[in-house]
Amino acid sequence: MQTSHEVERAARQRADHLEALIDEAGAESFPASDPPAVHPEPGPVTTNAATAIDPAETPS
Numbered sequence: 001m002q003t004s005h006e007v008e009r010a011a012r013q014r015a016d017h018l019e020a021l022i023d024e025a026g027a028e029s030f031p032a033s034d035p036p037a038v039h040p041e042p043g044p045v046t047t048n049a050a051t052a053i054d055p056a057e058t059p060s
Helices: 006-030
Strands: none
Touching: none
C-alpha cells in the first residue's frame, strides 16, 4: 500500500510532467506564422444564414 507521501510525490510528478508538455507545445508553436483563422465582423450580421433572407427586407 502506498503512503500519503508516495501518493503526493506521484501526483506532483504527473503535474510536473503535464506542465512540461504544455510548456513544450507552447515553445514549439511560437512565433505563430499563421494569422488568426477568424476575423470578427465589425457589426451584426443581418442575413439569416439558414435561409439567406435579410430580415430587414421581409414584409411584416
